[in-house]
Amino acid sequence: PYNRTEGVIEALDESYRSGDLSAVALVPIWNTNEGRVKDTIRPRGGLLKHTRLQIAGEYVQDIEQSIAGHGDLNVIRKVVSHPQALAQSQEWLKKLRQRQEIEIVEAPSTSAAVEIAKEDTSGRTAAICSPQAAQAYELPLIERAIDRNGNGPNKTRFVLLSHTDEKPTGKDKTTLTMELMGEENPGFLYSALGIFAVPGINISYIESMPQ
Numbered sequence: 001p002y003n004r005t006e007g008v009i010e011a012l013d014e015s016y017r018s019g020d021l022s023a024v025a026l027v028p029i030w031n032t033n034e035g036r037v038k039d040t041i042r043p044r045g046g047l048l049k050h051t052r053l054q055i056a057g058e059y060v061q062d063i064e065q066s067i068a069g070h071g072d073l074n075v076i077r078k079v080v081s082h083p084q085a086l087a088q089s090q091e092w093l094k095k096l097r098q099r100q101e102i103e104i105v106e107a108p109s110t111s112a113a114v115e116i117a118k119e120d121t122s123g124r125t126a127a128i129c130s131p132q133a134a135q136a137y138e139l140p141l142i143e144r145a146i147d148r149n150g151n152g153p154n155k156t157r158f159v160l161l162s163h164t165d166e167k168p169t170g171k172d173k174t175t176l177t178m179e180l181m182g183e184e185n186p187g188f189l190y191s192a193l194g195i196f197a198v199p200g201i202n203i204s205y206i207e208s209m210p211q
Contacts, residue, residue, distance in 0.1 A: 004108075005039040009053070012161055016052055021163045024056065030157040031063070033088045033147060036207060037156075055175055056162040063154040065089050065147035068114060068134035071123020073142060078120075080105040081113040081128035085147075088154060089128050092146040114139050173204075 008025050015023040028037045065085050069076060079086075079093065083106050086093070096102055107113040110129040114137045117127035126142060127134075134141050147154045180192060196203055 005037070009040070009161070012053065012163075016163050023163070025161045026059070026158050027161060028084070028156050029058075029159045031084070031088060032152070032155045034084070037084060039084070042209070052163065053161045054163065054165045055159045056164070056166045057160040058173070059158045059160070061156050061158060063088070063147065063156050064130060064145055065128050065154070066131050066134060066144040067092075067126050067128055067142045067146055068139045069117050069123050069126030069142055070121050070140065071126075071142075074100070075123045076100070076102065076126045076142075077124045078103045078105060079126050079128060080107050080116050082107055082110050085110050085113075085128045088147045111137070 005027050008027055012023055012025045015021075027040050029040050031037060065081075065088055067073075067076075067079070067089075073096065076096070077100070079096075079102055081089075086104060086106065093102070093104065105116075107116060107127075110127070111133050113127035114129050114133050117125045118137055118139045119125075127139065128146070131141060131144060178192065180188060193203070193206075
């Protein structure tokens, strides 16, 4: 197992260098609560670092983050989870920290967080995880759906990474990254994007990432 998404991408890239073109990887790329998954897409790192990889498909998964532990909310003094789960639950955590002093601790995964919380039978340590993870480790659920911020369901888009491209389906999407070089004069970005407007190519999302 890999603790970070970038480790998965590195392993897939290594399989290419060793001649194995059959390996694939499924990684998160976008979340409705948090936007871009920074461990997957970051300037000169993650997916953007490995230009040989192709996106062969995408999958949208409903996500539910819950808080689990041996006690109740009033006794919690430490909350542990994967950085992405913590970020998705930040509004709930903010309200909890207004009531009591809470230490936030990052874990390699939500399942690792559940293991940590399970060891603390005092209930002072709780984990943010899926209900399924809490059930699998037999850790009591304290509160469910703490990631709901009034913005509707929490969903994560995953992409399937491969070394080979798929055949066109007629409903394909294209993800591009570019690095603008040279002096940034007025209209610099427009000049780069204008080539898409001329043939009528629609851009559904754009994000600037500083170096």
